[in-house]
Structure formats: C-alpha cells, structure tokens
Amino acid sequence: MAATIKDVSKDANVSIKTVSRVINNEANVAEKTKKRVLSSINKLGFRPNKSAQSLRSKRSFIIALLYDNPNKAYLADVQSGIFNACKLTGYNLVIQECDYKSSDLKKTIFEFVEDLKIDGLILTPPLSDMDDFLEYLDKHKIEHAIIAPSILKAESLYVSSNDYEAAYTLTSEIIKHGHKNIGFIKGHPKHSASELRFNGYTDAMQNYGLKKNNSWIKQGNFSFKSGFDAGVEIFNSIKIPTAIFASNDSMAAGIMKSAQMHGLKIPDDISLAGFDDSPIAHQIWPALTTVKQPVEKMANHAAKILMAKFDGLNEQSQPKEFKSELIVRESLKNLIN
16 A cells, blocks of 8 residues: 555654645744654655645646757756756656757747646756846746856856866866966857856966967867867877866867877876766776866756745745866876976
C-alpha cells in the first residue's frame, strides 16, 4: 500500500495540516519540524497527489529550462541542479531548446508556456541577456529566473558567478608560471560570460605589463570544433604562444587535439588552460588546468528562488553570486627555473 499523508502525519508526530504546509512549501513551519516531516516523507516513500495540489493552487508544478547552448556538459550540470531542486519540492522539469536568433522566439515560448501550463522558466545564456525577451516575459507575467546575466538587475531573480575575477586569477597563474606569450580563445559572442572572461584575461595581461598578440586571439563558440579550428589557425602561424587560455574546457580539448596533430607535446611545447572543470577536463591527458565553476549549484539555486517566488516567500528569492575555484593540473608547465 502506498503511504498516505495520514501515515506521514503519524510518523512525524505532527498534524495533517502541518504535513500539507511542508509539502506546499508554505511559511510558518519551524525548520526542525520541517526536517522531521521531510524525513518521514523520504522514509515512507510518500508521493504527494500533484493533481489534487494543482486543482487547489491552480498550478501545474512544472518548470521549464530554456537553452541555446552547444556545450552539453554545461547543460547536463544545469539540468542536474534544477532536477535536484525539483525532487525535493515535487515539481517536474521540462526542457526546451530555443533558437535565440529566431524571429518567432517570443511567440513560440508564449505558446509553450500556455500549452503546458508552465509555472515558470529558468533561462541560460544567451537567453538570459536578451532584454527584449525578458521584458516580454515580464509583460505577460511569466515568472522566470535567469542564470549568469551580464547585467545584474535588483528586480530580477538571478544567479551569477565571478567570471571576470576567475579569468583574471587564471591568467595571473599562467603568467606566474613564467608564460608571457599567451593566446586566448573567446567563447560564444552572445554569452555574457565570454566577454567577462576575455576582459579578465586582457586586464591581467595589461597589469603584468604583457602585450596581447591579436593573431593568437581567436573567436570560438564554446564547442570542441571551434577550439580545434582555432588551434589549427594558431599552430599554422610562424610563431606560436607558449600557453593558450580557452574560455571553456571543450574548446581547450579541441586545441589539444589540433596541437597533437601538429606534433606538439603538452605541456612541453604548449601549455593549455580551460574553464568550467567539466568532466572532459580530467578525462583527457594531460589533465586540464581550469576554473571550477559551480554550475550545478547555480542552477539549483535558480530553481529554488523561482519556487520560493511562486509561494510568496520573497525573503527566500534572493539573487546570489557563486565563487569559482582555480584548479592547476598537468597541462600547465612552469617555465621558471
């Protein structure tokens, strides 16, 4: 027999009304009591009747992730973070790929929300930077939380990371290892993180008195292929850098392939660094020096503040900046004797 709300009430030694409040994430439930109820729910395997909840609250308990991003590792982390938040609150997650360049984007998403009765959206770059699209969502009262916007607006639900600071720190670390000739591969031009990471690299080079070589700075789009193509261009040059900083790990892996095809050894002939600390960073050899960005935690928080907004818990719907961590691995050679 499936566990009922009455079983949970008895096991947690609280009223049925209190269990209902916890399930619906309502305020005025002591944290200790809430933990006890959630423990009973997990122990008994109780599953709330979402159909009944939907009828009472006029909500679908569905949130949607919108994305336009070629980086599958990034999307996997975002999806995992949101899904873990959904598991704790009984929401369901649907995923919708979008073409940010489509002239029908607004209409398509409006119909998507209406057809599935979506409670709210979570947007990733570059959608999170499209002011006209965000204004359209506000105008039609479609609740949403945004991940990594370039401009932080106090009235928005958002999570961000310190991309500029992290890129500056990584570039500084490369310089401290004795490198002066450092190339850079830019990320997708429509992603806010791309500009922030490039600016971090640029400022670090300038502050250490080093000049950028524009022939070693290439445009990528966060994909493996764009990194490979950028590497081919750089390694076909008369002079090559001693280190390359790619805006994400997938592009760094692409550069690694092109370097090896040109007979270059890593890190003896060329040092590499990426960004994100995605699985590929430690699956390839030499393992990548990179920046660990807590993408999963960011997505998890985005989902939580969106759900809190649904429940009128504005004090829990606060934006948050997440800090990244520098990870030095074998792909970075120390040139200082």
